[in-house]
Amino acid sequence: MILNYIGSYSLLFSLLISAIIFLISIFSIQNKKESIRNLNKLFFFQFFLVLISFLSLIILFVISEFSNTTVFNNSHTNKPLLYKISGTWGNHEGSLILWLMILTFFVFIYFLKSNTRPIRERLFTIVFQEIIIIGFSIFLLKTSNPFNQVIPTPDQGLGLNPILQDPILAIHPPVLYLGYVSTSLIFSSALASLICLNVNREWASFIKNWIFVSWIFLTLGILLGSIWAYYELGWGGFWFWDPVENISLMPWLCLTALLHCTLVLEKRSSLGSWTIILSIVSFTLSVCGTFLVRSGILNSVHTFANDPDRGVYILIFLFFLIFSSLIIYFLYQDKIISNKDHFNFLSKESSILINNWFVMYFLSVVLIGTIYPIFLEVLSNEKISVGPPFFNKLIIPFLIPFLIFMAIGPNLKWIKAKKFKIPIRLSILLFINLVIAFLVLKIFDEVTLKLTLLLTASFYLFFITFKDLIKKEYKNISQTISHFGFSLLILSIILNSFLSKEIITNLKVGDEINFQENIIKFKKIESSFSSNYQSLIGYFEINNKHLFTPEVRIYDQPEVITSEADIKTNLFKDRFLVINLVKDNDYLNVRYQEKPLMIWIWLSTILITIGGSLSFIKKYEK
């Protein structure tokens, strides 16, 4: 098939162009050339060639060309078109092309949008960026070429894992990748500005846009993944502290801290080296995520293939990035010009700094929880898995002061706050919230010290951000909305986690069961056929009015059984019903859950991203 050749040769040529750009940039830096206009064509072609190879792979998937190994391993003729297309990035090789395509696209955009920056800094950014691109291109071509051929051509493919056949999951990887990959530009630009001694206000306000881009896409990507896990995996939760979820959370936490740091750098010319460190760490964590997921060192839904060669390659690349950025940082770190004024304790910048440290703490907890099992296994041959109790224990107590600082911080002034007045008012409000939290918990009979304090802090944040949202003349609408969204998110998560109810039982057709105030009736069971699966649909009635039709699907290519939960959502709670087959028995395993405020978890996250996006619109209006 000609497309196999087109695809793999355009990848090769794109690698060649990357090398040319790299050499030109090095040459221009040495000769102090002042013009780099001619590069934009090369950037375009670099991107265009990867795009062609990506499109070839999509076409190969659409026409089910099984002479291609990737298509053969991940597709099947009777899959719906959407999943044939999404199958392109539903595997290791294809997703790496997508990764590379976004990488080359972003560097192209960077080149067009960075006219305001000094040429030397742009050149250095390009050098670092091209090193990353070349690294990933070689990785792709050498260890995971998507255009390998199977001879003789098989008649049929092996099919895509059915749990990945889902509309949300079709767009989850591209969105998440946009977030991951754009951190590379923050990394390159940070190192470049460090070398060129440009770590200043102007750089901060330039890089802020890229940080927002990464952060928004990463937030959306995580949200989509969570929603998928909630209704497809059938466990009835949205966050499991699975290694792969943690891997996406870590760069997110880091970016959140970075976002706030650049604000301080922009407004007060301070925290310069801290901003650089966070920029480096964000991207390193993204690559670290790629390593953990793709090397097969961890077992999870996202582990595509266990190929140690790939693991070794990314590991070496990852540590090459870590060591070289470490050395560059230490060489130039003294030269960062920083505002030496001490922060006043009651100022915006110190509250940002304090919360930055909290975020770093959360980040290290997640990082340790994720990689500790690997270290332990190597050092002592013991296999463990770190679950929610570890994270809950270490994170929740520190969440309380974090939320309170987050509530107070934005209301303080830069440099110095007015004395006493605000703190007194805020502490009265805090006390009122303590009472409210206590009363709420009393109603549900759940009073514990930790929960009371946690709820107090989140109510406090909620009311203060809500007050800002309705009262202020919108000095900083983006921040107000994001912070309100975040408070809503935390509040929904807390209420959701302690008010959720569930029952797990076995039921036969005609059975009835009482669960708290609900009567669950199993009416009948039906089976039906679809193009690529057979399904059993259970009909349940709850309180004689809500009809639930959860499904069990038996896919044929490959043969996998999945449970499709039926979820009824309203503003106050989700009712969640899922069935499972029990081998050799005529009853079904039924799980019914009531999860309050579920929809608010999704909505508040969307609100957070809307807040972030608004900062762009405002900037363009200016």
Add this chain to the structure above:
Amino acid sequence: MKNKYLLTIFIIFFTFCFIILFKGLKNPNTYQPEFNQNRVLSDFTSTEFFSDEKIKLSTIVTDEKYYLINIWASWCIPCRKEHKFLIKLQKQEKIKLIGINYKDKFKNAKNFLNDFENPYQIIFKDKNGIVSIELGAYGVPETFLINKNLQIIKKIIGPINPKTYNEIIEIIK
């Protein structure tokens, strides 16, 4: 000066991380159940690949030899990798190869054998995979080395590699 110490500490720390992760990669991550050696393979009856006759395993396992039961399929990529070892084993005197064609189309399987040569003395069809399940197989490819009493001497999960190939040769010497 202070920076230099800090840099050294960082470099040592990250080198340590690198070594640990590098070692971690070498650890096998796929779960392999403990296998009880010297178990007897359950006898089965299935149709022969070319003639469609019903044949019982114990009726063909009679000589003072070793038998290698190999579960394969034309759609299985690792099977192609291990094929060269099967061809080499076929040339050994003290061993006979028995194939079990797992969930395959007759036409594809025949093309596969034509393209890569047929190493098997006899091939059983296992259209719905039941025979392989009864043998206690985990997937394709999988190989059992047995003697005439149907005793399992060695079981290989996944494709045969140079190491397992040599082990088989050692056993049947």
